[in-house]
Every structure is written in C-alpha cells, then in structure tokens.
Amino acid sequence: MTKPHFEKIALVGIGLIGSSLARVIRREKLTSHIAIATRSQATLDEARALDLGDSYADDATTAVRDADLVIVSVPVGSSGTVAEQIAPALKPGAIVTDVGSTKASVIAQMAPHMPEGVHFIPGHPIAGTEKSGPAAGFADLFQGRWCILTPLPGTDADAINRLGAFWEACGSRLDTMDANHHDKVLAIVSHLPHIIAYNIVGTADDLETVTQSEVIKYSASGFRDFTRLAASDPTMWRDVCLHNKDAILEMLARFSEDLSSLQRAIRWGDGDKLFELFSHTRAVRRSIIEAGQEVDLPDFGRQAVASKT
Amino acid sequence: MTKPHFEKIALVGIGLIGSSLARVIRREKLTSHIAIATRSQATLDEARALDLGDSYADDATTAVRDADLVIVSVPVGSSGTVAEQIAPALKPGAIVTDVGSTKASVIAQMAPHMPEGVHFIPGHPIAGTEKSGPAAGFADLFQGRWCILTPLPGTDADAINRLGAFWEACGSRLDTMDANHHDKVLAIVSHLPHIIAYNIVGTADDLETVTQSEVIKYSASGFRDFTRLAASDPTMWRDVCLHNKDAILEMLARFSEDLSSLQRAIRWGDGDKLFELFSHTRAVRRSIIEAGQEVDLPDFGRQAVASKT
Ligand SMILES: NC(=O)c1ccc[n+]([C@@H]2O[C@H](COP(=O)([O-])OP(=O)(O)OC[C@H]3O[C@@H](n4cnc5c(N)ncnc54)[C@H](OP(=O)(O)O)[C@@H]3O)[C@@H](O)[C@H]2O)c1
Ligand SMILES: NC(=O)c1ccc[n+]([C@@H]2O[C@H](COP(=O)([O-])OP(=O)(O)OC[C@H]3O[C@@H](n4cnc5c(N)ncnc54)[C@H](OP(=O)(O)O)[C@@H]3O)[C@@H](O)[C@H]2O)c1
Numbered sequence: 183m184t185k186p187h188f189e190k191i192a193l194v195g196i197g198l199i200g201s202s203l204a205r206v207i208r209r210e211k212l213t214s215h216i217a218i219a220t221r222s223q224a225t226l227d228e229a230r231a232l233d234l235g236d237s238y239a240d241d242a243t244t245a246v247r248d249a250d251l252v253i254v255s256v257p258v259g260s261s262g263t264v265a266e267q268i269a270p271a272l273k274p275g276a277i278v279t280d281v282g283s284t285k286a287s288v289i290a291q292m293a294p295h296m297p298e299g300v301h302f303i304p305g306h307p308i309a310g311t312e313k314s315g316p317a318a319g320f321a322d323l324f325q326g327r328w329c330i331l332t333p334l335p336g337t338d339a340d341a342i343n344r345l346g347a348f349w350e351a352c353g354s355r356l357d358t359m360d361a362n363h364h365d366k367v368l369a370i371v372s373h374l375p376h377i378i379a380y381n382i383v384g385t386a387d388d389l390e391t392v393t394q395s396e397v398i399k400y401s402a403s404g405f406r407d408f409t410r411l412a413a414s415d416p417t418m419w420r421d422v423c424l425h426n427k428d429a430i431l432e433m434l435a436r437f438s439e440d441l442s443s444l445q446r447a448i449r450w451g452d453g454d455k456l457f458e459l460f461s462h463t464r465a466v467r468r469s470i471i472e473a474g475q476e477v478d479l480p481d482f483g484r485q486a487v488a489s490k491t
Numbered sequence: 492m493t494k495p496h497f498e499k500i501a502l503v504g505i506g507l508i509g510s511s512l513a514r515v516i517r518r519e520k521l522t523s524h525i526a527i528a529t530r531s532q533a534t535l536d537e538a539r540a541l542d543l544g545d546s547y548a549d550d551a552t553t554a555v556r557d558a559d560l561v562i563v564s565v566p567v568g569s570s571g572t573v574a575e576q577i578a579p580a581l582k583p584g585a586i587v588t589d590v591g592s593t594k595a596s597v598i599a600q601m602a603p604h605m606p607e608g609v610h611f612i613p614g615h616p617i618a619g620t621e622k623s624g625p626a627a628g629f630a631d632l633f634q635g636r637w638c639i640l641t642p643l644p645g646t647d648a649d650a651i652n653r654l655g656a657f658w659e660a661c662g663s664r665l666d667t668m669d670a671n672h673h674d675k676v677l678a679i680v681s682h683l684p685h686i687i688a689y690n691i692v693g694t695a696d697d698l699e700t701v702t703q704s705e706v707i708k709y710s711a712s713g714f715r716d717f718t719r720l721a722a723s724d725p726t727m728w729r730d731v732c733l734h735n736k737d738a739i740l741e742m743l744a745r746f747s748e749d750l751s752s753l754q755r756a757i758r759w760g761d762g763d764k765l766f767e768l769f770s771h772t773r774a775v776r777r778s779i780i781e782a783g784q785e786v787d788l789p790d791f792g793r794q795a796v797a798s799k800t
Contacts, residue, residue: 283712308708308709308711308712309711309712310712311789311790311794312776312789312790313789318789320794322794327711328708328709328711330709357708366700366701367701367705367706367709368709368712370694370695370698370701370706370714371695371701371705371706371709371710371712371713371714372709372712372713372714373713374691374694375691375712375713375714375716375717376713377753377757378687378691378717378750379713379716380753380768380769380772381746381749381750381753381768382683382684382687382746383772383775384749384753384768384771384772385679385683385742385745385746385749386679386680386775387771387772387775388745388749389679389745391675392675392676392679392680394778396676396680397676397679397680397775398775398778398779398782398784399617399637399666399782399784400617400637400639400676400677400680400681401680401779401782401784401785402617402618402636402637402784402785403592403617403618403619403677403680403681404680404681404682404684404685404688404720405679405680405681405684406776406779406784406785407684407688407716407717407719407720408684408687408716409772409775409776409779409785410716410776410790410791411713411716412769412772412773412775412776413772413773413775413776413777414769416765416766416769416770416773417766419765419769420762420765420766420769423756423757423765424757424760424762424765427757427758427760430757431754431757431758433694434750434754434757436694436697436698437690437691437694438747438750438754440690440693440694440697441687441690441743441747444686444689444690444693445740445743445747447732448686448732448733448736448739448740448743449736449740451733451736453729453733456725456728456729456732456733457725457726457729459689459690459693460689460721460723460725460728460729461725462693462696463689463692463693463696463718463721463722464721464722464725466692466695466696466706466707466718466721466722467621467715467718467719467721467722468722469703469707470707470710470715470718473707473708473710475707475708475710475711475715476710476711476715476718476793477793477796477797479796480620480621480622480627481620481621481719482719482791482792482793483791483792483793483795483796484785484786484791484792485620485629485631486792486796487786487788487792487795487796488786
C-alpha cells in the first residue's frame with residue numbers, strides 16, 4: 183500500500199494512545215495538520231508543551247471541523263458522549279475511527295450519532311503500556327503490533343482501505359473481524375489477564391500473615407510480573423469491565439473452572455497432572471516469541487536493560 | 492562483612508541456580524576449588540564445556556568429599572535423596588545448604604540425614620528466570636536480590652554468619668526467617684503467581700471460540716506477561732506444588748474468594764468498586780520499583796531492549 187495522506191487529522195483524546203498517534207503521524211508525515219482536543223486544560227497544556235500538534239482545542243467540536251480523519255482515543259465509556267459532541271461538526275466524507283479496547287459497546291454508543299456520508303470504522307490497536315497521559319506515548323508503540331478493524335456491514339471499501347493504509351503507515355499489521363468476535367478474543371488475551379493481575383495484587387495486599395513489605399522485597403520471584411498490568415489506568419479498566427461484561431464473565435468462568443481442577447490436583451498430590459499442564463504451556467511462549475510479539479530474552483530482557491544502564 | 496573464602500565448594504546440581512553460583516563464585520574468588528556434580532552425563536558435559544568448575548563428577552558423593560561448603564541446587568522433591576547420598580562423605584565442620592523454593596519440606600527431607608558436626612543451613616535466593624540448565628545461569632543473577640536463610644534452632648552462629656557472608660559476596664541481601672513463615676510468604680509472592688500464570692495460559696489454549704493463533708497474535712495486550720512464568724521448568728514447579736501444598740492452597744482460597752467478589756462487581760456493573768480496586772493496586776508497583784526490585788521503565792523495559800538491538 184502507498185503511504186496515505188490526510189489534509190487534516192483530528193485527535194480527540196491525547197493520552198498514551200492519542201499522543202503515540204500524534205508522534206508517529208508527524209514522523210511519517212501522514213497529514214498537513216494535527217488538531218488535538220482533550221477535555222481538561224491540564225492535559226491540553228501538556229500536549230502543547232510536548233509540541234504534539236498544530237492546533238489545540240478544549241472542545242472536540244472545534245478540532246474535528248474540516249478533518250478528513252478523526253481518531254477518538256478516550257475511555258470506552260465516554261465514546262457515546264464524544265460521538266454526540268463531534269457529530270454536528272463532522273465533514274461529509276470524513277473517516278471517524280476509535281481505538282477503544284472493546285468494540286460492540288463502542289459501536290452501540292457511537293454509530294447512532296454518525297451522520298450520513300461519514301465513514302465510521304471502529305478500530306483497536308493491540309499495543310499499549312501500563313502508563314497513561316500525553317507524556318507516556320512514543321512513535322514506535324504500534325511497530326509490529328496488530329491493529330484490528332471491526333467495520334460494520336456496508337461500510338465503504340475505499341474508506342476501510344485508507345484507514346488500513348494509515349495504520350500500516352503507523353507500523354501496524356492489519357486485521358479485520360466482527361466486533362463480537364473481537365470482544366471475545368480480547369476478553370481472553372487482554373481483559374482477563376488484567377483482571378487477574380489486579381486481583382492477585384489485591385489479594386497480596388490484604389493478607390494478615392504476610393506483610394506488605396515482604397511482598398515487595400521478595401516480588402522478583404514472580405509477583406512483580408503481575409504488578410505491571412495492575413498498574414494500568416483505573417478509569418480505562420473500569421470502563422473495559424463495564425463494556426465487555428458478557429465475554430469477560432465467560433472467560434472468568436472458564437478460568438475458575440480450570441483453577442478448581444488445578445487446585446484439586448495440588449490437594450491430592452497429583453504430580454503427573456501438574457507436570458503435564460506445566461509442560462504444555464511452555465510452547466505458547468515460544469510461539470509468541472516466534473511471532474515477533476515478545477522479546478527473546480530471559481526475564482523480559484530486564485537484566486539486559488539493567489546491565490546497560 | 493569481609494569476603495569469605497572456602498577451600499573447596501561443592502555444587503550439587505548445576506542448572507540455572509547452580510551454574511549462576513559457579514559463575515559468581517569464580518568471579519568473586521570465593522574458593523580455591525569448585526567441584527560440580529549432577530546426575531546426568533549430558534548436563535555434566537555441558538557444565539564442563541562451559542568451564543564452570545575445577546572438577547566434575549556424576550555422583551554427588553565424590554564432589555562433596557573434603558568440601559567446606561556444599562550447595563544443593565536440585566528440584567525440592569529430590570532433596571531427600573541427595574541428602575542421603577552425600578551424608579556419608581561430608582566433612583565434619585562443613586556447611587551444607589540448599590536453594591530450594593520451599594523450606595519446611597526440604598528441612599524434613601534433609602535434616603534427618605545430616606551427620607553430627609555438619610552445619611545444615613537451609614536457604615533460598617529470591618532470584619531466577621524462566622530458563623533452566625547450566626547455560627541459562629549468569630553471575631549477576633543474585634545482584635540486589637534477597638536471599639532468605641531459615642536456620643534451625645541451635646545452629647552454630649558462626650556457620651550462619653559465614654554462609655550469610657557468602658551470599659552477600661554473591662551480591663545478595665540477606666534475610667533470616669522461620670521455615671514455615673518462608674513458605675507462606677513464598678506461596679503468595681511466587682508460587683501463586685506461577686500457578687495462576689500456568690492456569691491462564693492453559694485456559695487460553697483450550698478455548699473453542701478463540702483460536703490459538705489469535706491468542707498468539709494479540710498477546711501483547713496483556714497475555715504475554717503471563718507466559719514468562721508459565722514457561723518455567725515443569726519439574727521444579729510440580730515439586731513446589733507438591734511440597735508447599737498447605738500454604739499454596741491457603742493462598743489459592745484467598746485469591747478465589749477475592750476473584751468471586753470482583754466477578755460479582757463486574758456482573759452487577761459496580762463501577763465504583765472496580766475503580767477502587769484498580770486504583771489501589773497501582774501503588775504496589777511503585778513500591779517495588781522504589782525497593783530496587785524492578786526496572787523503572789514501561790513494559791518491563793522491553794521497548795528499550797528492542798530499540799537498542
Ligand atoms: N493503554 C493501553 O494500553 C491501550 C491499548 C489499546 C487501546 N486502548 C484504548 O485507548 C483509549 C485511550 O486509552 P489511553 O491509554 O490513551 O488513555 P489515557 O492515557 O488515560 O488518555 C485518555 C484520554 O481520554 C480523555 N478522557 C478521559 N475521560 C474522558 C471523558 N469522560 N470524556 C472525554 N475524554 C476523556 C483524557 O482527557 P483528559 O486527560 O483531558 O481528561 C485523555 O485525553 C481507551 O479507550 C483504551 O481502551 C488503550
Ligand atoms: N529457577 C528459579 O527461578 C529458581 C529460583 C530460586 C530457587 N530455585 C530452586 O533452585 C533449585 C534448582 O532450580 P534450577 O532452576 O537451577 O533448576 P534446573 O536449571 O532445572 O537444574 C536442575 C538441576 O538439578 C538436577 N536434578 C534434577 N532432577 C534431579 C533429581 N531427581 N535428582 C538429582 N538431581 C536432579 C539437574 O540435573 P540433571 O540435569 O543432570 O538431571 C540439574 O543439575 C530448585 O529447588 C528450585 O526450586 C529456582
């Protein structure tokens with residue numbers, strides 16, 4: 183695909199994802215004008231200080247006016263409000279997309295507000311870190327990661343192609359799927375892991391027999407791996423839980439069922455069963471490394487970072 | 492403490508931990524002779540090829556003869572057998588220690604075999620990676636990590652001090668506690684995280700609605716963090732589960748109770764409760780970073796590694 187160019191791109195929401203987009207859009211020269219909008223003055227000032235855009239507005243309506251591409255990067259629970267705000271100002275022929283971690287709910291919230299002649303194409307870049315806000319973003323965030331588009335039936339194919347070319351220019355690999363399937367896939371690969379991580383960190387924090395300071399001192403033996411996901415933005419994750427409830431509850435039920443069986447194997451000292459499960463799971467990591475979705479270094483490469491600094 | 496020196500150190504077991512010890516012992520010049528023993532010829536050959544020691548034996552009895560310090564680094568379920576093998580050859584006044592991840596069971600298995608006049612002092616370095624075998628070790632593994640000793644009542648104080656000084660010379664910080672308390676602490680900071688990680692990777696692998704290839708492609712959204720722990724050695728972890736059963740079952744019960752409550756909050760759409768838990772856990776990671784037990788970079792520094800290579 184050839185590199186796309188949009189005369190004006192509006193970024194509504196300029197946190198980790200929005201600001202990473204701003205950076206890669208500028209580096210790749212994908213537009214002549216980046217218009218940034220965010221609701222709070224503090225975040226807007228931060229974006230300006232970081233020189234992320236060409237114009238800044240505290241209302242989304244101003245930013246999206248005349249924009250050819252509008253990217254909404256706010257917590258999924260706010261998608262409806264934002265859609266309602268921007269709708270009257272959208273230019274005919276504009277592409278409107280989002281980056282929300284759940285898709286069926288975002289579609290239900292946004293689609294009804296979209297005017298005739300505007301191409302609404304929901305999306306989700308499978309890339310992120312545990313940090314938030316404009317300063318946390320970086321241009322390489324999407325490099326080699328997948329971006330999933332979940333277009334509604336009947337969406338203009340040319341608009342889908344242009345948005346796809348945009349994400350590829352940002353470094354992403356592209357996939358398309360149905361919104362409901364997206365929500366199931368993400369429930370297992372992302373939402374359940376975050377919920378489990380939040381939960382175990384919560385459990386460790388509440389024990390009477392083991393002190394908080396012991397948990398922290400000895401965390402390198404496994405626990406610290408969970409604290410990264412559990413340090414993610416609470417608003418974002420509250421919204422994900424509220425807006426992908428069914429798929430999350432389904433995956434939680436499967437997880438709990440499997441955990442009961444594992445618990446039983448421990449209780450009855452069934453070493454063979456434990457060994458079998460523990461052998462089985464090793465191959466999964468190998469595949470992830472081979473697929474280029476993980477660094478091929480022990481300990482996530484922490485040791486390598488520590489010894490270089 | 493001044494740097495200790497042992498005329499001869501015997502390493503029984505030369506995998507990740509044993510070989511990391513061999514490397515740091517040599518670098519820090521803590522002995523005049525490193526004697527290595529491991530049961531399989533293949534591992535022994537690998538240790539020799541890596542030039543980890545001064546002598547090599549496929550029976551532990553030979554290696555421990557005349558040793559002043561014996562360090563047993565084998566899966567915890569094999570501690571008893573190894574203790575029985577080495578007992579007749581131990582030199583009076585020698586210190587015998589281990590590195591096993593559970594302590595009450597190791598003591599029950601090893602202590603009965605220890606001859607009068609030998610100082611048996613169980614230990615556990617809180618350091619490791621998901622890799623195994625002699626090639627996986629490195630001299631810096633213990634740097635800045637804690638090592639917990641769980642000496643039995645009445646153990647010679649001078650011997651404890653000498654072993655403590657040894658671990659400090661290997662880069663560790665030192666702690667002493669009761670074996671039962673150790674087992675509870677490790678159940679929450681290490682054993683439960685590994686079990687949960689193994690379980691979630693197993694759950695994801697077994698779904699009908701989401702394919703294995705989808706799990707792998709989109710793993711960067713959270714799931715991949717769990718695959719590191721779930722790629723750990725199956726024999727080691729089977730043994731840990733079998734040998735710290737009570738503490739693990741206690742922590743699993745707490746975890747499941749908390750998870751049910753979180754599940755209920757999701758089911759009933761209790762956003763405030765979700766937000767509260769998700770905010771609360773953030774501070775834990777901050778404390779771990781401040782305690783020097785984690786790198787202070789987003790994504791465990793994976794991005795930093797990737798962009799430097
Ligand atoms: N973080 C990840 O790893 C990741 C990965 C893929 C997708 N996503 C999705 O990307 C979206 C943004 O996440 P992020 O990590 O970039 O978040 P972030 O860093 O916390 O930034 C959030 C942005 O949304 C704005 N915002 C927050 N609440 C709002 C509301 N009620 N109404 C309007 N705007 C609001 C914020 O504005 P103010 O600061 O001005 O309040 C800020 O500009 C979310 O939908 C998330 O699900 C996140
Ligand atoms: N890995 C970690 O992160 C970590 C951290 C702290 C403590 N530990 C503890 O350290 C100990 C060793 O772990 P590791 O990671 O170094 O393991 P490893 O890399 O798998 O090496 C295991 C060593 O034990 C030997 N071994 C295995 N089964 C044995 C048996 N039945 N009888 C006698 N020797 C046997 C192996 O010999 P062959 O290869 O010749 O069979 C090898 O030398 C374990 O008790 C573990 O709980 C591990």
